[in-house]
Amino acid sequence: MVRLPLNGVFSPPGRLTGRAAVVTGASSGIGHAIALDLAAAGASVLATGRDGAALSQLARTAAAGRVDLRVFATEITDADGRERLVETARAELGEISVLVHSAGVYHSGPMTMASLADLDDQYAVNLRAPYALTQLLLPDLTRTLGDIIFVNSTQGLSASPEVGQYAATKHALRAIADSLRGELGPKGPRVCTILPGRTATAMQRKIFETEGRDWDPEALMQPEDVAAMVLSVVELPRRVEVTDIVMRPAQKVS
Template sequence: MVTGASSGIGRAISLRLARDGVRVLATGRNEQALKSLVKEADGAGLALDHFPADLTDADEQSGLLDAVHGCLGAVSVLVHSAGAYRRGQLAGARVADLDLQFAVNVQAPYTLTQRLIPDLRSTSGDVVFVNSTQGLAASAGVSQYAATKHALRAMADSLRAEMSSNGVRVCSIYPGRTATPMQEKIFQAEDRTWRPDCLLWPDDLADIVAHTLALPARAQVTELTVWPTHRP
């Protein structure tokens, strides 16, 4: 299962895993975007299912789990790619924005993973957290976002320590700026010229996730930082 699959990195990961023969259920809040994803997969002869859900809503999360178990059975791969981003200096940033980012970036992946732990144990599965370089070191103006990404890193580290005896692998990937719709909005907010050619592309991250999952069970990548070669 891949979250945040409506666009950007999550969308690219969904298509890449489907190309590798993985049975994928893609989820996100934008149903039309998910339908477009499925249409593209169908056109390429790939098997890809979708289920729209707001993962911050407990009832919608329950509906998603019912759908994924009906479609896939036990989940063996869980990729967390959904995220929310708000800018603002700490002195004036709205607490409501912090609450939103915490709900999407921390609480939703926490509760979803928690509810899928029996599946992951039974399958000796994989969990991939698509984090951010802001989860390693925070820049000015993103204290709220970076705080949630640091929390996500802590969650992944703790989960790895708790689940390794069950053969569950947990990987955190920290991408630098990536050419996604969200990043384009960030460039606009920063009053910068949009230069996707100087950024990572979603397919770059999808390739990394696919190669990480393809490692033999005896090996795991725990953390991986990926920067654009020419930083914008």
């Protein structure tokens, strides 16, 4: 089967044949693009997210491209939801060797006005859920010497005004990745943090609207750009571990 350019990025066919991947946040944006690219490179993929209708459309796209991608709608902040996801992944795909954390939420506001409910929401989705899901799948990933990819944000490097809550969860997520990498050592799964800057997603469009900016998606990175980087990391020989990748639009966007 010829590798279809599902996201406009080509990869040699079959490079990931035999790999089983779970991708969170696959309803839209970066996670959606990552799920398609991994499947198109030969991996068997279980894509998860909250939006069942969007996931159904993703499944139809994958079916048209004749790639092995299944979908599972769940709430990963819920313990039962995570357990059902893991059970389904193992039942349908076997042992998992790739875990991509792409789910995320964003709230902004100055500290004088920011909602604690928003802080709790971002903590639950951006930090606690990936931590807990990694715990559940770590036995698989260790046995398969797999890959754990945390899709972070450049806000995980330095915090901008009025996004302290969001940036705090992203700084913490990077700390978890760094700590986990040290715990696992050279005989464990590889751990990579990817920190994209402004990317043309529905979430980013809402951010632009909140900031009163004109929306120009062509000036930003595309979800497919981040997906291509994830694919490159996973396809690297086992002798190589990439730890951190920072991506920014070539057109400078503040």
